[in-house]
Amino acid sequence: MTIPKKVRLVEVGPRDGLQNEKQPISVADKVRLVDDLTAAGLGYVEVGSFVSPKWVPQMAGSAEVFAQIQRKAGVTYAGLAPNLKGFEAAVEAGVKEVAVFAAASESFSQKNINCSIAESLERFVPVMEAAKAHGISVRGYVSCVLGCPYEGEVPAEQVASVAAELYAMGCYEVSLGDTIGTGTAGATRHLINVVGTRVPRDRLAGHFHDTYGQAVANVYASLLEGVAVFDSSVAGLGGCPYAKGATGNVATEDVLYLLNGLGIQTGIDIDQLAAAGQRICAVLGKENGSRVARAILASRG
Numbered sequence: 420m421t422i423p424k425k426v427r428l429v430e431v432g433p434r435d436g437l438q439n440e441k442q443p444i445s446v447a448d449k450v451r452l453v454d455d456l457t458a459a460g461l462g463y464v465e466v467g468s469f470v471s472p473k474w475v476p477q478m479a480g481s482a483e484v485f486a487q488i489q490r491k492a493g494v495t496y497a498g499l500a501p502n503l504k505g506f507e508a509a510v511e512a513g514v515k516e517v518a519v520f521a522a523a524s525e526s527f528s529q530k531n532i533n534c535s536i537a538e539s540l541e542r543f544v545p546v547m548e549a550a551k552a553h554g555i556s557v558r559g560y561v562s563c564v565l566g567c568p569y570e571g572e573v574p575a576e577q578v579a580s581v582a583a584e585l586y587a588m589g590c591y592e593v594s595l596g597d598t599i600g601t602g603t604a605g606a607t608r609h610l611i612n613v614v615g616t617r618v619p620r621d622r623l624a625g626h627f628h629d630t631y632g633q634a635v636a637n638v639y640a641s642l643l644e645g646v647a648v649f650d651s652s653v654a655g656l657g658g659c660p661y662a663k664g665a666t667g668n669v670a671t672e673d674v675l676y677l678l679n680g681l682g683i684q685t686g687i688d689i690d691q692l693a694a695a696g697q698r699i700c701a702v703l704g705k706e707n708g709s710r711v712a713r714a715i716l717a718s719r720g
């Protein structure tokens with residue numbers, strides 16, 4: 420299989436990146452981050468979540484963030500919705516694309532959304548119906564595709580069956596989440612080969628956390644298997660509230676550097692992106708998690 424000529428990046432920093440931060444982050448800082456990212460050329464940003472504030476307090480102000488961002492034409496601003504209540508809140512906030520999220524492991528499903536995999540899929544049915552009625556696109560996530568923090572190894576067939584259900588119920592794309600970042604290039608290729616028998620590869624996305632430093636390799640392995648959409652987080656922000664020790668997503672700057680090296684055009688300005696990442700890291704008082712951004716910023720002196 421040849422490497423795709425076009426790749427789409429889904430920036431999840433404002434959502435996946437920030438959801439795990441314990442310190443309060445102001446709406447203004449979140450808005451600035453989203454606007455910085457779109458100014459750098461990102462065409463898809465996951466802005467926040469319409470989940471229970473008791474479960475993920477950091478996402479409580481998502482509606483305000485949506486209200487204050489500068490919406491650029493052609494950019495998709497998405498929000499997570501775990502159920503109909505979340506979907507309705509998203510609609511009220513003017514969200515035009517939502518993501519539902521399931522898991523390939525029962526234990527993770529319980530810890531993350533307090534229900535079984537089957538129950539979660541049932542909950543998504545009314546969300547899909549309401550989304551159709553409102554003309555809202557729905558993306559689907561499957562967590563724990565290359566390992567679960569509670570159950571260990573997760574069979575690829577189990578991932579394929581959840582991904583196929585999400586696709587069949589109308590998710591236009593299914594993002595495969597390596598929640599704890601244990602995946603390797605070989606396991607990633609195997610996963611795509613198995614899931615690819617149930618969901619077309621051009622409807623799959625890779626969502627790799629970088630806990631074991633394998634995320635860029637896993638992106639490349641996915642490209643070799645024909646996957647052309649990747650979720651990433653500026654400055655490698657993030658973690659998962661229900662996966663102890665999991666680090667952030669693959670850094671957007673690192674994926675972009677890989678794509679630039681392959682001659683794949685994305686229209687994203689890597690210097691502006693690195694500056695956006697550095698700005699939010701300064702707000703958080705954190706070291707920048709992107710090696711590429713650190714190198715770019717150091718070379719500027």
Ligand SMILES: CC(C)(COP(=O)([O-])OP(=O)([O-])OC[C@H]1O[C@@H](n2cnc3c(N)ncnc32)[C@H](O)[C@@H]1OP(=O)([O-])[O-])[C@@H](O)C(=O)NCCC(=O)NCCSC(=O)C[C@@](C)(O)CC(=O)[O-]
Nearest residue numbers: 469470471474475501504505531532533560562563596598
């Ligand atoms: C799904 C629930 C709500 C179930 O939580 P529950 O407690 O079972 O819900 P419930 O239906 O029993 O309701 C309990 C209370 O929550 C309220 N409630 C109910 N729904 C909502 C809502 N949408 N928004 C706001 N409030 C809500 C509801 O109104 C009620 O309020 P009360 O009467 O007690 O005042 C909860 O478990 C939850 O919010 N979980 C979200 C967890 C989360 O956001 N995790 C992170 C995102 S997933 C992820 O990061 C992985 C991913 C996508 O990045 C891919 C990867 O890397 O693997």
